[in-house]
Amino acid sequence: MKKIVALLIAAGFSMSALAAETYNIDPSHTFSRFEYSHFGYSTQQSRFNNTTGKITLDRAAKTGSVDVVIDTKSVDTGNSVFNGHIQAEDFFDTAKFPTITYKSTKFNFDGDKLASVDGNLTIKGVTKPLTLTVTSFQCMPHPMLKKDACGANAVAKIKRTEFNAGKYAPYVGDDVSLSFAIESVKE
Incomplete structure (x- = not known):
């Protein structure tokens, strides 16, 4: 009887491992953005043009992981001198x-919907915990690629002084809003 229970437990673990799917982030449809107050005159908005990584998702088990790499040299403020x-x-x-990274530690679901992702953000060698609030999430067959795909939008806030990037604070806002538009395609 113990052998049967052990076999069933092992089968359960291996079946849940099979349910996890890996998706590659599509860099042509993924953008990491940031905005901050510029002396109170305006809210400046910029983005990074090169974001790569992988997402693993097991919707049945409500688990997953995100590993994202942002190329800091791809920053796009709209002005080459300011870049x-x-x-x-x-x-x-x-x-x-040359990179900013985000590595998740936990996916948080509200029913069947991904609500947030806990993880660690590293900027300039400084790593801080960061929760991304997921504002939209969808997985379905991609109509053009004929593969499963997932997309999401997420937001968070950081203080740039906590990442050794605080020149001109508080005049140039210390609070930075982050937003991510991510699309990924199943391997």
Whole structure:
């Protein structure tokens, strides 16, 4: 009897492992954005043009993982001179820190819907916990690629001074709103 129970438990674990699916982030439809107050005059909005990574999702078990890499040299403020300024040591320091990473630690579901993702954000070698609030989430067959695909939008807030990027704070806002539009295609 113990052998049968052990076999059933092992089968359950292996079946749940089979239910997890891996998706590659589509860099042509994925953008990481940030915005902050510029001396109170306006809210400046910028983005990174190169975001890559993988998402593993088991909707039945309500688990998953996200591993995202953002190329800091792909920052796009809308102005090439300002792109160079924001890549300097006082802000992203892209020469020493060419990437920003986000690695999840837990997916949080509200029923069958992904509600948030807990994880760790690393900017300029500083890692802080960060929860992404998922504002939309959808998985379905991609009509053009004929493969399963998932997409999501998520938001969060950080303080840039906590990541050694606080030049001109508080005049240039310390609070930074992050938003992510992610599309991924099943391997």
